Amino acid sequence: MKDRFDIDRTGHDYVVALAGNPNTGKSTLFNGFTGLRQHTGNWPGKTVTRAEGTLRYEDKRYKLVDLPGAYSLIADGQDEQVARDFVLFGKPDCVVIVLDATNVERNLALALQILEVTGRVVIALNLIDEAQRRGITVDAEKISQELKVPVVPTVARDKKGLIELAAAIADVCSGKAVAPSRRRELDPELESAVTELERLVEAVVPGVPNARWIALRLLDGDPSIEEGLASGEFATPATPTREGSGKPSEVAS
C-alpha cells in the first residue's frame, strides 16, 4: 500500500527512516545495509532524490528510506522539508539518527528535535574511528541514558557495528524497546498557548500525528507550517496501518 510519500510497503515488515546531518556517513550506512537491493527516485512532487532499499535481518524485511541530510526539523530548503515531513507524518516504524562522533554537540540538535516527536529512535554513533584519530572519545552509554534510546557506535565505511545496529532497529520496530517521546517542559503561559493551538490543529486536520509540534511551530511563526496546513499537505489520509506500525503520537507520553 502506498501513502502520500509514495512508500510501497509491499513485501516489507517495517519502514525505517535514516536521518542525520549532512556528511555524517548516512548514505554509507545505507549502502552498507542495503547493498545492491536499493533503488532511487524522486520524492513525490519534489525535486529531491530519494533512495530506498531493503535490509534483511533475522526473518524480517525492513524498508530503509534514506532521508535528505538535515540540520534541523525547523526546515530550511526543500531537502530539509522532505526529511521533516517524513519523520513527522510518514509514520516510520523506526528512525535511525546518524550522529557524527566528531561533532556530537551540533548533531544532537536534530536528534533532540526528532525525539520530541517520536520515541521510535535508534542512534548510530558513526565515524568513531575518525573521532578517535582526533583524540575524541564519546560515551555512547551516557548518551543512551540521557536520551533513553539505544546508541550504537559504528564505522559505516568498514561496516563495523552494523549488526548491532540492525538488532537495535529490530527491537524498536517490534516494540520491544520504544522510549517515550521527550515532552519538553514549557513555562505555564507558553504551555497553555500550545495546548490551545494543539486542539485547534486537531480540529483542522483530524488525526494528524504530532499536532503539538505543529502548534509549537505555528506559534514560532514558521511560514512553511501555515502553507502545509492550507494546502492540506499535513492531512494524512486515514489509511489503516498494519499492526506494529503505531503512530508516533501513540507512544508519546
Add this chain to the structure above:
Amino acid sequence: MSGLEVLTSRAGELRAKLGEQVHLGVAEATFDEAARIAESSVKRRGRVFDWDWKLDRILTSRIWGFPIMLGILAVVFWLTIKGANVPSALLADGLFWVEDQLAFAFRSVGAPGWAEGFFVHGIYRGLAWVISVMLPPMAIFFPVFTLLEDLGYLPRVAFNLDRMFKSAGGNGKQALTHTMGFGCNAAGVIATRIIQSPRERLIAIITNNFAPCNGRWPTLIMLATVFVAAAFSPSVGSIVAASTLVGIVMFGVLVALLVSGALSRTVLKGEPSAFALEMPPYRKPQVLRVFYTSLIDRTLFVLWRAIVWAIPCGALAWIMGNTYVGDLSVMAHVSGFLDPFGHALGLDGVILLAYIIAIPANEIVVPTMLMAYMNVDRMIEIDNMVDLKALLVVQHDWTVLTAVCLMLFSLLHNPCSTTIWTIYKETGSKKWTWVATLLPLAIGFLVCFLVATIWRAVG
C-alpha cells in the same frame, strides 16, 4: 471563518503576546540541552595535533587560498595535457589505420563510392575523432578530479569562492554548484536544488553554463595545446597550456560573478541569504572506488553520449558536405553564408555551423568542424596534432586569434540541449529557460566580437 482561519489568527495573537519567549523556550533550549549532553559524554584528549584544522587554515586562508587553488588546478591540467599526448596519438594511429582498412574493404567488395564516403569517411571518422581526442584526457582528468572531490578539497574551493559569489548578490552555495558544473552543467543545474531562495537559485542556474563542462574540456585542451602552447618553446609548452586553461576557468568565474551581480541588481533583486557552509573532514580517498566511478560514471558515460551524438551529426555533416547545389556543397553554402558573421567574431562560418550542428552535445564541436573542413577539401589524413594544425592554419587561415576566440566562444555560448531541457524541468518556466539559453550566447557574441575587433585594430 474556517477552522484554519481561526487557527492561524489565534496563533498570530498568541505569538504577538508571547513574543520572543517562544523562540527562546524552544529552539534555544534545544541547543542548550545538546550542549549539556555533549559536555557530559564527549572527552577530548588534550593537545592532539588537529591537522584537519591546520590544513583548513592554509587551504582557505585569505592569502594562500587562491594561489593554492589555482596551483592545484594548473597541476591537474598539466597532468592531463602531458599524459594524454601519447595515448591520444596511439589511439588516433590505430583508429585511422582501421579507417583505411575499412575503406579498402568497401572498395574490394565493390561498394559504391558514396557508401564508402558516408560510412567510412563520414560516420566512422567522426567516431574515431571523438574517441581519440576525448578519451585520453578524460581518462586522466576525471579520476584526478574525483580524487580531489573524495579527499574533501572541493568544499574548500567552494569556501574560497563563497565570499565572491555572496558579494555578487548570489548565494554562497552557488560556488558549489558552479564547481559541479565543471563536470556537467546539467548536473550543476540539478545541484542548485540546495539553494533555497528561488531568486538565488535562478541566478545559479543561469550562470552555471559559465563553468566549462566535460564536453568542452577536450576542445579547450586541444586549442590550448595546439595553438597557445605552440607559440612557446616545447620545454614550457605544456605549462603554458595548463596556465591558459586556468585562465579560461577564472575568466568563466569572473563572467559568472559579473552576470550574477547584474541580475541581482536588476531583474532578480534581493538581499543574499545567509547560510552555514560546512567543511566536511578530510578523508582518505577510496582510490579503487574513485577510479571505478570516474571511469564508469563519468568517462564512459560522456564518451558514450558523444559517440551516440557523433553518429547522426557525422552523417549530417557528410551529407551536407556531399550534396551539391550548383557548384558548391550545401555545407559550403551554409558556412559561406555564416562566414561574414563568423569573421566578425574572430571565427569563421564552419565553426559557427559546427556549433549549430553540435547543440545536442558540445563534445562533437571539434569533430564536426574537422569533418566540415576535410570534406570541403576532399579527404586529408590527420594522424597527429601537427597535421591538424597544418590543416587549420595553412588551409583555413586559422590564427592565434581564431583559437583564442574559439576558446572564449566555447566558454560562452548556449548550453547543450540536455542542459536546456534540465533548466526547463528545474525552473518550470519557458521564460527563464530562454534567458539561460540566450544570455550566455549573447555574451559570447559580444566578447568574441570585442576581442576580434580590438585584436585586429592593434595587430
